Amino acid sequence: MKSKHLIWIRRTSQAFFLCLFLFLLVESRLPLNIVVDYTQSMEESQEIRIEKPITFFFQIDPLVWLTSLISGHLWIKGFAWAMAVLAMTLLLGRVFCGFICPFGTIHHMISYFKSSLKEKQLFHANRKTASQKIKYAILVTVLFSSLFGLNIAGWMDPISFLFRSLALAVIPGLGNGLAEFFGLLAGSDIKILNLMSYGEMLVWPVFGFDFKSFQTGWIIGILFLVILFLNRVRPRFWCRTLCPLGALLGLFSGFSRLRLDKDLAKCTQCRKCVMTCQGAAEPIPGVDWQPAECLTCFNCFDTCPENALKFTFHRPGKERKLPDMGRRALLGGLAAGVSLPFFGSLDGNIHAVSHANLIRPPGSVTENEFLKRCQRCGLCMKACPTNAINPTFTEAGMAGFWTPTLLMTHGYCEHTCTLCGSVCPTQAIQEISTTQKIETPIRIGSAHFDRGRCLPWSGNTPCIVCEEHCPTSPKAIYFFEDWVEGPGGKRLKVKLPQVDLTRCTGCGICENKCPIRGKPAIRVISAGESRSTRNQIML
Incomplete structure (x- = not known):
């Protein structure tokens, strides 16, 4: 096949899979038919599922x-x-990196769009360096950490990294920016600008009406931008230096049947092959080719003016070339992989009894198993219709950093919604039915009152907001009436709220709707969650 055809096949494949990724990213949300008729859909207790293969x-x-x-x-x-x-x-070698990976495609586009590197700089930037061994150290760290019960692959896995960055930082950031922009247009006295504010209707299918925000979203966003910027210093910096998936595929590509044949006699040392190489795989004749670094982009094959390079299939009996991973990188990765699970347990006894503020989504497995399975991808957070599920910061310690937790000040767990379990790719959150969630019931925590802040308890002011919103039947929040002394010594009869812990599921709508701003007067803690026999309230 001609090189031009291979290049166009690769570009078409990259464009297709990038668009598919972005489409599935947008679709990982409450289905639009339920958004339009949200109340009725929820009241009918129907099974809410996303039909797309997200x-x-x-x-x-x-x-x-x-x-x-x-x-x-x-x-x-x-x-x-x-x-x-x-x-x-x-x-075929690392064809996933060159043809499929959406994160790799983004790096490819940024690296070669008006490159800031001059010809000589680009030549040196595309030569193999010792820094390319770092990704193998990261891979060893991830694998050994998993072996000892702590799955941290999601921190650096390219699919998880990209999805988390776009879903929790880029899309919310753009959404909030557009909300401000259309708000300014709507408030304008100029009619044409006022009419342009209706453009919000065109973007809400992507960004949503609620314009979500996420805890640590700014950290995720800055890290994403830094990684992208590094492509201007060294093309496809992430793929060459940091990507553990690329390292894993590099190990397998050492046995690849597809090989690059070089004809040194034809080579004129024009160096075009090196300057267009995506993986710093040393395609130039006279130097050993590095199959573990080759991204099968076929740029070298296409740009060589002398036809000195050609990809051919070799027989299985040919010698295999494994990557030079470096002894120090391997030992460092091994030490880190063994140490991280140990250091993760030093944050407290989080594997046995959860932190009070660590409220996992309904259907979550026990904490120890959760940390073994969760990829920290952000899919459950993106799908949550109320913005309740957020990445952890300190609630789960180092071992649980960026795993999902519910922040009731951001949202609440909708009583009939089980989307998070249906989208979890690794079953860290089990898929449950609406009937199972309501009738079992599945508890994610329990609510308690701060009587010093509650209006009826401390201010002698009538308030029944929490009881009105409580979704359980019978309600988990009830009242008893009592006479209290009001302003000026006047006797008042006030309804004082109480929580029935046998009915409370910890959904958090009471905390979310509490009129006391800042720190609500009723808050949900993880004690009483169904997934743990130890994290219970001692009655």
Whole structure:
């Protein structure tokens, strides 16, 4: 096949999978038919599910599959696709990186769009360096950490990294910016600008009406921008230096049947092959080619004016070339992989009894198992219709950083919603039915009153907001009437709220709707959650 054809096939594939990723990212939300008729849909207690295959990219990710298998000892449905990717790598090399990976495509575009590097700088930037061993150290760290019960692959896995960055930082940031912009247009006295404010209706299917915000979203966003900027210093910096999935595929590509043949006699040392190489794989004749670094972009094959380079299939008997991972990188990765699970347990006894503010989504497995399975991808957070599920900061310690928790000041757990469990790619959040959630019931915590802040208890002011919003039947919040002394010594009869812990599911709508701003007068803690037999209120 001609090189031009291969290049166009690659570009078409990259564009298709990037668009597919963005489409599935947008679709990982409450279905539009339910958004339009939200109240009725929820009241009917119907099973709310996203019909699009939004977990597809996680299912074809070998690193997600492997770490989930090692740490959770669980074969997860749908991950046979990841094995197919590994088989494809054994045949064609790192074709996933060059043709499929949406994060790789973004790095490719940024690296070569009006490159800031001059010809000589680009030549040196595209030569193999010792820094490319770092990704193997990261891979070893991730694998050994998983082996000892802490799955941190999601911190650096490219699919999880990209989804988390776009879903929790980029889209909310753009959404809030557009909300401000259209708000200014709507308040304008100029009629044409006022009419332009209706453009909000065109963007809400992507950004939503509620314009979500997430805890630590600014950290995620800054990290994402820094990673993208590094492409201007060294093309595809992430893919060459940091990506653990690329390192895993690099190990398999050492056995690839597809090889680069070089004809030194034809080479004129024009160096065009090096300057267009995506992976710093040393395609120039006279130097050993590095199959573990090659992203099968075929740029070298296409740009060589002398036809000195050609990709051909070799027989299995040919010598295999494994990557030079470096002894120090391997030992460092091994030490980090063994140490991180230990250091993660130093944040407190989080594996046995959860922190009071660590409220996991309904259907979550026990904390110890949760940390073995969760990929910190942000899919459950993106799908949550009320913006309640957020990435943790300090609530779960280092071991649980960026895993999902419910922040009731941001949202609440809708009584009939079970979307989070249906979208979780690794079953850290089990899929449950609406009937199971309500009738069991599944508790994620329990509510308690701060009587010093509650209006009826401390201010002698009538307030029944929490009881009005309580969704359980019978209600978990009830009143008893008592005579209290009001202003000027006047006797008042006030309804004082109480929580029935046998009925409370910890949904948090009472905390979310409490009229006391700042620190609500009723708050949900994790004690009483169904998933733990130890994290219970001692009655």
